[in-house]
Each structure stands twice: as C-alpha cells, then as structure tokens.
Amino acid sequence: MPYGALVVAGAQLTPLVAGAIELFAELVARAIENVRLRRQGVERERLAALGEAAAVMAHEVRNPLGAILNALAVLERPNVPEDARFELTEVIREEAGRLERLVVDLLELGRPLMPREREVPLHELVRASCELLIKRGELRPEQLQRELPEHVTAQVDPDLAQLAVLNILRNAVQATPPQGSVRVRLEQVDGEARVVVEDEGPGFTPEVLQRLGEPFLTTRATGTGLGLALVRRVMDASRGRLVVGRSPLGGASVTLGLRL
Numbered sequence: 001m002p003y004g005a006l007v008v009a010g011a012q013l014t015p016l017v018a019g020a021i022e023l024f025a026e027l028v029a030r031a032i033e034n035v036r037l038r039r040q041g042v043e044r045e046r047l048a049a050l051g052e053a054a055a056v057m058a059h060e061v062r063n064p065l066g067a068i069l070n071a072l073a074v075l076e077r078p079n080v081p082e083d084a085r086f087e088l089t090e091v092i093r094e095e096a097g098r099l100e101r102l103v104v105d106l107l108e109l110g111r112p113l114m115p116r117e118r119e120v121p122l123h124e125l126v127r128a129s130c131e132l133l134i135k136r137g138e139l140r141p142e143q144l145q146r147e148l149p150e151h152v153t154a155q156v157d158p159d160l161a162q163l164a165v166l167n168i169l170r171n172a173v174q175a176t177p178p179q180g181s182v183r184v185r186l187e188q189v190d191g192e193a194r195v196v197v198e199d200e201g202p203g204f205t206p207e208v209l210q211r212l213g214e215p216f217l218t219t220r221a222t223g224t225g226l227g228l229a230l231v232r233r234v235m236d237a238s239r240g241r242l243v244v245g246r247s248p249l250g251g252a253s254v255t256l257g258l259r260l
Contacts, residue, residue, distance in 0.1 A: 064095035071095075115157035115237050122186050122193055122258075123148040125158060129165040130184065139173050139182070147185035154193040154258035156238055161258070164234040168197045168254045171228065175201030175251060183249060188260070192240075195256040198247035231256070 071088040074080065080088075126148055133139035154161070172182045180200035187194045228242075231254075235242045241257030 061099065064098045067095045068092050115160055117155050117157050117238070119153050120156050120158050120161065121150065122152045122154055122161075122195060123150050125162055126165055126184055126186065126195060129162050129169060133166065133169055133173070138170060143173075143176070143179075143181055145181055145183040147183070149186055152186040152188050152193050154260060156240075156258055160234045160238060161256075164231045164256055165195055165197075167228070167231050168195075168256070172197050172199035172201070172252070172254070175199050177201070180251075181249060183247075191260060193258045193260055195258070196253065197255075198249045198253045199251040200247075200249045201251035203246055203250070203252045204244060228254075 068091075071091045075085060075088050127146070130139065130144060130146065134141055134144075169182070169184065176182055176199045182200075183196075183198045185196050185198075187196065232242050234240075235256065239259060241255070243255040243257060245253045245255075247253035
C-alpha cells in the first residue's frame, strides 16, 4: 500500500546518491508499515479485552438478576408461607447488594484518582474500615483479629486508603470459611507503613498470582475480580506497593505498603 511519493532531482544526483535515497525511502516505508500494524494489533487487543469484559459483566449481572426474578415470581404466588417470604426477601436483598457492589466497583475503577495526601493515623483508618464492614453485616466481630499499634502513620489520601483497606478486608472475609479467622495488623518496616490482611481461605495459586490485579480475574464463583484491580490502582496513585503471598494462617496475605 503506497503512502506517498519521494521525488528527488538535481545535477548532483549520482547513481550512488540515488541508491542511498532509495534505501532511506524503503526504511521510512517499513517504519510506517510497522506503526500501522502495531496500531492494528493494539486495536484488536482492545476489542478483545472489551469483548471479554462485556461477557464477564453479562454473566455477573445475569446471575443476581435471575435470582431476583425467580424470587419475585415465587412471591407473586398466592398463599406463600411467611417464613418462605422472609427467605425470598433476603435473597432479593443479597442479590441486589451484589449488583450495587458491582456498579460501585466499576465506577471506582473507571474514575480518575487524584490523591490529596496528608499524615493519617492508620489504626483509626483500619478500625473505621472494620467497623463499617461489621455494620454492613459483611464481617462478624468474633472472626476478626486486630493488631493496630497507634504509632503507625502514613502519607495517604484517607478516602482512597480506606477504599483499598475495605476491598482487601472484604476479599479476606469472603475467602475465609465461616468458622475461620481474618487478621489485620499494622507494622512499620524498612521505612514504610504496612497494612497486612491475612485469612484462612484457600490462598492464591501460582497461576492467579501471575495475573493478580487484572480486572475480572477472580477465584470465587460470586466474585468479579474488580476489588484487587481497584486496590492496585489506588496503590499506584498513592506511590505505594501491593504485595500478595501466603499467610501464616494458611490462606492469603495481602499487604499495602504506604509511604511514611
């Protein structure tokens, strides 16, 4: 495919100079072609990623929506026992909550992050995050272990930092068996403040660890994979670190490394 024409004329145009110009024109043409092919490849990758995301979103929305519609269909029947009505109402509430969390996570993942950093006592921020999950019924007080020394502070945006802490706590709770424990602790090591959340769940496989933080990558049947993707964005915007590994409790360990 021609991109244009290079015309050179003059008394000093010898065969040697003409050959050099021809070689130069060929190199320019190859460079242009490489750029075109690269753009096509990026566009194909973008469309493939968009298609994958749309498929995952359709799946994630269809499941709770189907459960809600089924529950409503049963509730419309005459003479439904009161205890059955209560259970179906709870199903609708839980599935509507899943849809709400999905929408909130998507909005948070897409919005620009502009941290307003200040010195924040991390024990207050983590305690408030724990209490918020307890109040919402996502975390039981008896399954939580806390080690929150008051001297640990960090230079963070408190709203973004709490968003990250809430997501790693929520992931830990959802991965942990009903009788298991979740531990959150603070430490100050090697010039950084760390929020460490550990659980008694199955942990991360090596395959998942390689792709951790990608949107829509999840190991749970009811997960969306948006939580850790959002945490990674927050850590990047805050010039912090996200470190994952194996917990002494037997499950996963997720660490937020924050600047002092």
